Amino acid sequence: MMWMLTTNKDWDSLEEKFDWVQDMEAVPQDPVHHAEGNVAIHTRMVMEALQQLAGYKRLPAQEQEILWAAALLHDVEKRSTTVHEPDGSITSKGHSKKGAATARQILYTELPAPFTIREQIVQLVRFHGQPIWAIERRDPARTVIETALMVNTQLLSLLARADALGRICDDRHDLLYRIDLFEALCQEHDCWGKPKAFKTPNAQYHYFNKQGSAPDFVPYDDFGATVVMLCGLPGSGKDTYVRQHYKDWPVVNLDEIRRAHKISPTDKSGNGTVVQLAKEQAREHLRKKRSFVWNATNITRQMRSQLIDLFVTYKAYVKIVYVEVPYQKLHVQNKHREAVVPKNAVDKLVAKLEVPAPWEAHEVSYYIKD
Template sequence: MEWKIAVDKDWSTLENKFSWVKDMEKVQQDPWHHAEGNVAIHTQLVLQQLQELPEYQKLNLQKQELIWASALLHDVEKRSTTIIGSDGRISSPNHAKKGAKTTREILFRDVETPFAIREQIVSLVRYHGLPLWLMEKADPMKSALEASLAVNMSQLKLLAEADAKGRYCRDLDALLYALDMFELYSKEVGCWNGPRPFLTENAQFTYFNGNDNYVDYVPFDTFKSTVIVLSGLPGMGKDYHIQKMNADMPIISLDDIRRKYRIDPTDKKKNGWVIQEAKEQAKKYLRCGQDFIWNATNITSQMRQQLIDLFVGYQAYVKLLYIEKPYQVWRTQNRDREYPLPDAVLDKMLGSLDVPQLTEAHEVQYFTT
């Protein structure tokens, strides 16, 4: 049975079912690029154009549903990012990035969605503008290869084509030309039919995180230790997962440090000290080449990058494990914990969640059952 964001796709039904669909009619767009009107009008035109595309019609039903949901959600956060400049022009900076987070929340909390499907939709929303602007990026190859690790590039082009045709604008021919260039360039760099393969995990990690942008560079693997980094919202079962691993490795746990010194998790000032204390413990292990596990929420990419940069600086191989349970299971597990967190705190953390991407560490694994 195919997953669907909604069985009844009538627009008025969607407005009644989802408040974020209803919000779209209140969001104006710049007449130069969107003379059709507000986001609701634009989104309906995009959905119509998408279903008329021959390449969309060739897809199986599940892929059609996936891209349809992405089209419905692609501009969901224009509602919170739209601004009117001093010149009267309307823009929505970073609406795709913020929209991806909102999409994840909706498909995790409100519409039960399998992890793999959800994250494909999130990535389509996140990158939906890339096909139009790829060649203006500082490093088009790296941007294309990074996106291809998260999203199918041909599906991304379909969404972008529907987005371009689902508007009244003066530069449609230029947009469609950019889409053709996106396909040609993706094929040229080897990521149109799937991610471009790297010879080693370290080669991929170094390309996306190092200063040397040569895509075929293969560094020597001179690892002195392995660090396993846990990532997941509180109450997802990270401690239980570590127990199941049965790994004979020391564990650095931020929760354990807080409890030892009786520090409230919401005390930002003292939690800064907790993190520094944990890092000092990590450095001791790193200096002597000792493998260890870093057990903390690590729910934002910025938080993880700071840690991984530290570990890699000591020539560690970093294995990043993301733990997730379905929404209702998660809430139940939190309530049953010895130290449960308030629902309001969990909601705020969910809004900040960045699911780890394959570029972040030498190895990234997802445990989502």
């Protein structure tokens, strides 16, 4: 069955149905880059331009729905990031990143979409400006290779073209030329419409995490222990996953450490103590080159990167396993946990969730029960 954000795509219906669409009417844009007017006008123009593109018309129906939803959501957080600068200009710095988080929250909690579809939309929103700016990045090759691991670059290019065409500005020709360069870069680096293929998992990890590494370099695999890092919201089923797949492995479990020391999950200062105790357990395993599971929420990239840096220091092979269940089931399962997390605290974590990227560890897998 094909997923659709909504069957009624009439703009008046969208405004009536979604408050975040209504909000677009009140968000101004800089007349130099958006002489057409507010975000609502621009978004409508983008969606109309998208549907006129030959590349869009050739797509399968499901991919058309994904792109249509991404176009509707691509500037959703200009409402919270738009600023009138002292020089009279209007900017919305950070709207893509914040918009991606909002898109994930909407498509997880309010308008549930299958995981793979949701994350394609999220990443299209996150990177919708990338084709215009990729050529100016310090390392354009790495920029397009990383982008292609996150999102289909062909779909991204179509969205960027619609974004450029769906506005009134003097530099439209330049914007479209930049998108042409982005497409050429993707083709040159073998990541046009597909992720670049690395020769080994360690080669991919090394490229994205070691400064100055080349994409074709293959480092020697000299691993000690394997660390399986669980990642998921409270109630997603991480403990069950461990019992089913790693029942004979040692487990560093932050919830168990909290219970042993009678520290609440909402105790911020106490959580620092929990993490330090957990890291010491991990170091003991790593020193003995003993594989183990790290079982905690790990919902942000910053949380994960600090731990992965520690594990890799001991030459560990790191595998992230992201676990997810539907939003309603999440709250049901959380209620039946031994350490129940308050509902409002879970919802705050949902808003902060950053699904692991494929390049964050040597291996990243997704265990999803849609």
